Amino acid sequence: MDALPNTADGLPGTADALSGTADALSGSAAFRDGIVSSLQDLVLQTADAEDFFKELAVFSASLLAPPGGEVICNVTVARRKRPLTIASSTPRAREMDELQYSFRDAPCLSAMRTGETVYVGDVASERRWPEYARAVAVHGVRSLLCVPLELEGDSSAALNIYSSAVLGFSVEDIARAELFGEQSAKTLRLELRLTQLRDAKEDLEAAMKSRTAIDIAVGVIMAQNRCGQATAMTILRKASNSRNIKLRDVAAGVIQSISPDPELRTHFDE
Template sequence: MVTDEQNEDFQRLHQLIEGSDDVRGFLEGMARYASTTLSRVTGAPIECAVTLHRRKRSVTIAGSSDRAILLDGVEQALGDGPCLEALRTLKPVLVPDTGIDERWPRLSVSLAAAGARSVLGVPLELGVNAAAALNFFAQDAGLFTEHAIEEATIFEDMAAQALRLAVRIATADLLAEDLKAAMESRTAIDLATGVIMEQNHCSRKEAFSLLRDASQNRNQKLRDVAAGVLGSRFESPDTASVTYFED
């Protein structure tokens, strides 16, 4: 059963999507909110970093603080640890005490020296092409109890849903921008063709051939040549398009 606090978390994540300019902004906000959520559960300061795994490569892409990003970066540099293990197994992975854990000795020594005594890696399932994980760090050992892990897992499920939505929205925005750019390019080409027709008293087919030939001869994109024609036309209304095409 979803509690009021969990429902509030879900609503908050969706508000982050609406209030973020891009996916990175959402991820940074999500990391801060995950940090706040686990800090509330454990009663102690918790930091959080977000790791993205794609095309056999993992990288830290956001964090609740610069320190969280640095701590997560240690694991990425060493190439193994609870966060990466969580990505492989798609299950939460706990290091209850970096002072005594022997699974990743170099990582444990480095994190303990940096003041991170316990770590919790929680995977986010995004789909077949990418995966992400939340890497939580605590200053004290033993803070990630069963209850804290359960709460992190619930938050992970909501965060994964919100992140998938954010990625879809970002993809849709990029597609819209590409479509808009394509439409603007087509409009510029059509306008330039019309200018050439007017100034050279030729057909649309002949005008477009002039435009295309100039594009090929100058090794320029068709839309760039079209923009040049329009610029020349409106800067010097009496200049013929054949003059623009002369080398």
């Protein structure tokens, strides 16, 4: 947050200056509130993580474009130090992001590694990543901005914004992008947690469906062989091992031998 103007020693610090600063701070708060509301809507309205990330990239491009300008955006996530482009506002944006993976280092990779925003105002004069700069210049990129997104554990992420204009981002543009990055990182962490919970739920459902099929098959074997549950389970496991077939698939075969109804081996109520 910018400091209030210094009024000491006759420096500019009039009521008008203070009022202008207050308006700027109020504008930042309104911008932040608008971001939070929009990101919450994205989480609630998208069907899954893939849709969320896609909409996030498109929303970023529309929100962070300079007045009268146009940008393209993508989101990169690195897990166990392996970066992956998870969403792009356009196919060209994805191409620009994936291009960096062929180099040892690049602006986005640096932003994720250091946690610091990286701005390349003119790729033609870039000296930190000259090979990458020349590569994106071929595709019409003249400046770019990479904002790190703070995740959890060994994961990191960055929002990458590309412009076809030299010095395509002002100080104000960069500040807005960083504020957006701060808020979107929180939403990104939430979406990743929700994705983990959905995956865990699906895994649990699959396990319970398999368990249901196995239990039914054991009951069939008990009835056919007039044996106890433990003996029936042993028979089922031996069949699985001897045929090198998963236990649930053997169970499905046992059930199908007495009833072609597939619901018997997949029945599960939430």
